[in-house]
Amino acid sequence: MKMLKNLLVATGLGLAAIGTAVTVNAAGSSEGHADAMKHMDWSFNGPFGQYDRDAAQRGYQVYKEVCSSCHALDQLAFRHLGDKGAPFFNADFPNPNDNPLVKGFAADWDVPDVDSDDGSAMTRTGIPADNFPPIYENEIAAANANGKAPPDLSLIVKARNGGADYVYSLLLGYDHEAPAEIAESMGAGSYYNPVMEGGVIAMPPQLQDGLLDYEGENAPAATKEQMAYDVTQFLAWSADPKLEQRKRVGFGTMIYLFLLTILLYLSYRQVWKNVKH
Amino acid sequence: MSEVINDVNSTDETHGEDPSRRDFIYIATGAAAAAGAGAIVWPLITQMGPAADTLAVGSIEIDLSKVDEGQQLKVLWRGKPVFVRHRTAKEIAEAESVDLADLKDPATDDSRLRPDGEGKLNPQYLVMVGVCTHFGCIPVGEAGDFDGWYCPCHGSHYDTSGRIRKGPAPLNLVVPEYEYLSANRIKVG
Amino acid sequence: MSGPSTYVPRTGFSKWMDERLPIIRMGSDFMTYPSPRNLNYWYAFGGILTLCLITQIVTGIIIAMHYTPHIDLAFDSVQRFKRDVSFGWLIQPLHAVGASMFFLAVYIHMFRGLYYGSYKAPREMIWMIGCVIYLLMMATAFLGYTLPWGQMSFWGATVITGFFGAVPFVGESLQQWLLGGYSVSNATLQRFFSLHYLLPFLIAALVGLHVWALHHAGQNNPIGISVKTKKDTLSFHPYYTVKDGFAVGVFLLIFCFFLFYQPDALGHADNYIKADPLVTPPHIVPEWYFLPFYAILRAVENKLFGLILMVGAIAVLFFLPWLDFSKVRSMRFRPITRWFFIIFIVMCFILGWCGAETPDNMVFTVGDGLGLNFLWLSRIATAYYFAYFIIILPAMSLIETPKERPASITEAVLGHADRGAPLVPAE
Numbered sequence: 001m002k003m004l005k006n007l008l009v010a011t012g013l014g015l016a017a018i019g020t021a022v023t024v025n026a027a028g029s030s031e032g033h034a035d036a037m038k039h040m041d042w043s044f045n046g047p048f049g050q051y052d053r054d055a056a057q058r059g060y061q062v063y064k065e066v067c068s069s070c071h072a073l074d075q076l077a078f079r080h081l082g083d084k085g086a087p088f089f090n091a092d093f094p095n096p097n098d099n100p101l102v103k104g105f106a107a108d109w110d111v112p113d114v115d116s117d118d119g120s121a122m123t124r125t126g127i128p129a130d131n132f133p134p135i136y137e138n139e140i141a142a143a144n145a146n147g148k149a150p151p152d153l154s155l156i157v158k159a160r161n162g163g164a165d166y167v168y169s170l171l172l173g174y175d176h177e178a179p180a181e182i183a184e185s186m187g188a189g190s191y192y193n194p195v196m197e198g199g200v201i202a203m204p205p206q207l208q209d210g211l212l213d214y215e216g217e218n219a220p221a222a223t224k225e226q227m228a229y230d231v232t233q234f235l236a237w238s239a240d241p242k243l244e245q246r247k248r249v250g251f252g253t254m255i256y257l258f259l260l261t262i263l264l265y266l267s268y269r270q271v272w273k274n275v276k277h
Numbered sequence: 278m279s280e281v282i283n284d285v286n287s288t289d290e291t292h293g294e295d296p297s298r299r300d301f302i303y304i305a306t307g308a309a310a311a312a313g314a315g316a317i318v319w320p321l322i323t324q325m326g327p328a329a330d331t332l333a334v335g336s337i338e339i340d341l342s343k344v345d346e347g348q349q350l351k352v353l354w355r356g357k358p359v360f361v362r363h364r365t366a367k368e369i370a371e372a373e374s375v376d377l378a379d380l381k382d383p384a385t386d387d388s389r390l391r392p393d394g395e396g397k398l399n400p401q402y403l404v405m406v407g408v409c410t411h412f413g414c415i416p417v418g419e420a421g422d423f424d425g426w427y428c429p430c431h432g433s434h435y436d437t438s439g440r441i442r443k444g445p446a447p448l449n450l451v452v453p454e455y456e457y458l459s460a461n462r463i464k465v466g
Numbered sequence: 467m468s469g470p471s472t473y474v475p476r477t478g479f480s481k482w483m484d485e486r487l488p489i490i491r492m493g494s495d496f497m498t499y500p501s502p503r504n505l506n507y508w509y510a511f512g513g514i515l516t517l518c519l520i521t522q523i524v525t526g527i528i529i530a531m532h533y534t535p536h537i538d539l540a541f542d543s544v545q546r547f548k549r550d551v552s553f554g555w556l557i558q559p560l561h562a563v564g565a566s567m568f569f570l571a572v573y574i575h576m577f578r579g580l581y582y583g584s585y586k587a588p589r590e591m592i593w594m595i596g597c598v599i600y601l602l603m604m605a606t607a608f609l610g611y612t613l614p615w616g617q618m619s620f621w622g623a624t625v626i627t628g629f630f631g632a633v634p635f636v637g638e639s640l641q642q643w644l645l646g647g648y649s650v651s652n653a654t655l656q657r658f659f660s661l662h663y664l665l666p667f668l669i670a671a672l673v674g675l676h677v678w679a680l681h682h683a684g685q686n687n688p689i690g691i692s693v694k695t696k697k698d699t700l701s702f703h704p705y706y707t708v709k710d711g712f713a714v715g716v717f718l719l720i721f722c723f724f725l726f727y728q729p730d731a732l733g734h735a736d737n738y739i740k741a742d743p744l745v746t747p748p749h750i751v752p753e754w755y756f757l758p759f760y761a762i763l764r765a766v767e768n769k770l771f772g773l774i775l776m777v778g779a780i781a782v783l784f785f786l787p788w789l790d791f792s793k794v795r796s797m798r799f800r801p802i803t804r805w806f807f808i809i810f811i812v813m814c815f816i817l818g819w820c821g822a823e824t825p826d827n828m829v830f831t832v833g834d835g836l837g838l839n840f841l842w843l844s845r846i847a848t849a850y851y852f853a854y855f856i857i858i859l860p861a862m863s864l865i866e867t868p869k870e871r872p873a874s875i876t877e878a879v880l881g882h883a884d885r886g887a888p889l890v891p892a893e
Contacts, residue, residue, distance in 0.1 A: 047727060074542070075542070075545045075549065080549065151739070152740075155545075155738045155739075158730060158735065158738040159735055159736070159738035159739045160735055161735045163735075197748055239738070241549060242548070242549075242555035245555065246555060246556070246726055246729075247726060247727070249556070249726065250722065250725070250726025250727060251726075253722050253726065254719065254722055254723070254726070257715060257718050257719050257722060258719065260715055261712065261715030261716055261718075261719060264708065264711045264712040264714075264715045265712050265715075267708050267711070267712075268708045268709050268711070268712045271704045271705060271708045271709075272705065272708075272709070275503065275700065275705070276503075276879050276880055277503045277504050277505075277700075277879055
């Protein structure tokens with residue numbers, strides 16, 4: 001039994017080491033930041049977490065009507081919207097290319113292509129197999145139009161410490177008074193948002209109550225908070241589309257490993273039964 | 278726990294516990310480990326199959342109205358050229374008048390067309406995979422002894438319906454799986 | 467304690483084989499290898515590390531089938547692998563989390579060797595080969611971390627290759643030669659990919675030597691008393707296969723917890739941003755397993771001296787068998803050194819903590835403006851790290867009076883070597 005204890009101590013030490021590294025990495029921001037961060041109980045947290053499909057569908061609408069004027073979704077193709085586990089998955093269309101909703105979304109966008117007759121650059125209507133098109137020609141153009149290049153949103157939830165809480169809080173983080181020393185140094189076209197590293201952001205506040213209409217009988221009112229929540233659900237899915245599958249497979253694997261480890265322990269006890277060591 | 282420790286290398290058998298219980302544990306452990314190993318192998322194998330983005334471009338839509346009479350459109354589909362030929366009346370007549378007995382791989386011209394939305398065949402548009410059935414070269418259009426296609430690699434001649442007429446190729450040019458979405462639009466694959 | 471082979475070929479085929487290529491004999495001797503009967507769970511990490519190496523090589527070969535080593539495509543090709551390739555979402559984190567687990571296991575393995583004196587005669591070669599393996603692991607991990615071409619990949623590579631610029635006289639040329647350009651670029655990415663693929667196979671070869679040397683010199687054990695008679699040993703199979711198997715099961719549970727539920731906890735959010743040579747992330751931090759060395763590097767102001775200290779921190783391990791010349795292997799019988807060892811472990815953790823923090827940040831403050839910042843904490847810990855090897859261990863070898871030790875493993879286990887009376891186990 002002593003050896004078992006040793007092993008537990010060993011794993012404990014290891015986990016503590018990792019834990020220290022992780023928490024230390026996550027630390028390091030200003031006080032205003034801590035106040036402005038909202039900690040939400042996201043549906044996709046936890047060992048059985050899943051995305052809120054209705055919210056993620058509305059979130060796509062928010063992205064399309066609001067965010068997409070500046071922000072791209074580099075890593076997403078339209079077909080991804082209809083994949084298993086995605087907001088618009090429909091069991092009748094296991095191949096997302098046939099999903100009429102997905103086809104419709106793709107057709108809302110013009111994607112760059114080459115004219116097959118004369119080879120010149122042109123745009124055509126999107127099809128599900130296409131990637132979401134870039135919003136700006138290149139990074140310089142993006143920076144030129146906005147002061148700073150708007151980041152890609154397809155991975156934004158993974159690319160920021162705080163994840164979904166960060167994105168949600170940032171969208172709602174404009175209602176704070178800038179401290180004097182920051183207010184002085186802020187130039188035109190920049191805004192105070194304590195969620196942002198450094199507190200200054202080039203993006204103007206985007207969400208206002210009633211900015212858009214959610215369709216459908218049970219659709220909630222399009223308040224700021226609702227839109228921020230919805231688009232965060234959508235972007236969380238976009239950053240980690242396999243989350244549900246991963247957690248499902250993970251649960252099975254953990255149970256299997258747990259049973260296997262018990263069996264191995266019983267075998268160990270059996271083999272060593274009469275051996276002093 | 279009172280234990281006999283004289284013979285430190287002794288195995289369990291000498292100590293008289295139930296061998297079936299012991300064997301059950303060993304067998305269960307071995308089987309569980311083997312099952313786990315098997316389950317791990319599966320992802321390692323399937324990852325080599327075509328990925329979702331590859332499968333997504335497995336079907337394409339083609340606008341037939343872009344092809345003028347007597348012209349041929351060459352479109353890349355699943356990494357291979359697809360010929361869309363807008364045939365002239367003369368070519369259609371030639372294709373339909375062939376005696377099936379003369380063919381190496383007998384097929385009527387109609388069997389090489391697909392019905393449109395109203396169930397009618399549209400003989401003007403011939404859609405084929407442009408890969409010679411001999412060794413996979415791409416045949417040249419409006420060439421060869423039968424006014425159809427000619428493969429320069431080993432000299433196979435295809436007629437205006439894409440059927441093999443002369444040369445080493447064993448089969449007609451393949452008609453891909455396709456359907457009419459509207460009068461002028463087809464979906465290949 | 468390898469002893470003569472006990473394998474007897476029975477079937478016609480095995481006899482035929484045994485005369486030509488005695489590979490079955492080799493496997494059989496490996497499985498029946500007489501191992502000390504008192505090995506505890508700390509000794510399971512050799513087997514766990516073998517599993518880690520195999521996992522990294524297999525998943526790595528698969529990722530290489532889908533990865534594109536080009537600065538414009540690398541980041542996207544990793545995302546495509548995770549999003550579109552069957553099970554890519556599983557295999558990519560398996561490789562990334564696997565690297566952390568590999569280091570977790572290797573650190574435990576090394577601390578175990580330090581505690582039980584496994585580097586002492588006749589096991590110096592086992593220890594030094596192990597040190598080379600560890601160096602290659604660090605190189606491989608560093609090269610591999612560059613490949614996803616995120617912000618931390620790029621800036622980590624920039625900072626680390628920048629060390630070479632500190633080498634006197636040839637620094638700049640050396641750095642440019644290493645990078646294949648003036649900065650981390652496509653040429654760098656391609657050579658890093660090539661070397662990242664190569665090094666694991668060198669590691670595998672060295673692991674072969676490591677195990678060969680181990681089986682030649684015989685395993686050390688928790689009391690550090692060499693195997694004397696057959697009674698001191700047990701056949702590797704089934705005794706240690708099943709014991710290691712259980713340890714592997716527990717290890718995999720921890721591995722899978724991270725893999726399935728916290729795949730990003732051990733990485734950095736910034737690495738989900740594509741590399742941008744014009745924007746430096748606010749906090750550049752290496753992966754957790756490099757943090758102690760990063761702290762040592764930053765413990766001094768002078769770049770070259772920092773580099774020398776960091777290299778020295780690893781180089782000193784090679785001299786350990788001669789720095790610690792006490793005849794007693796296991797710390798169990800070294801009452802004072804044991805405490806120094808425990809402090810040493812604490813200092814390693816402190817170094818890791820310092821590596822993750824900004825040097826100017828305060829660890830604690832006393833009153834107004836006084837206190838300890840991380841720079842000075844890392845200096846204290848660095849000093850102890852070197853003192854432990856260069857001063858404490860040699861000094862203790864001279865002055866410490868070890869505790870009384872049992873005559874043999876069997877005596878330690880049974881109380882008496884030759885009588886069979888059940889006594890209190892020594893453990």
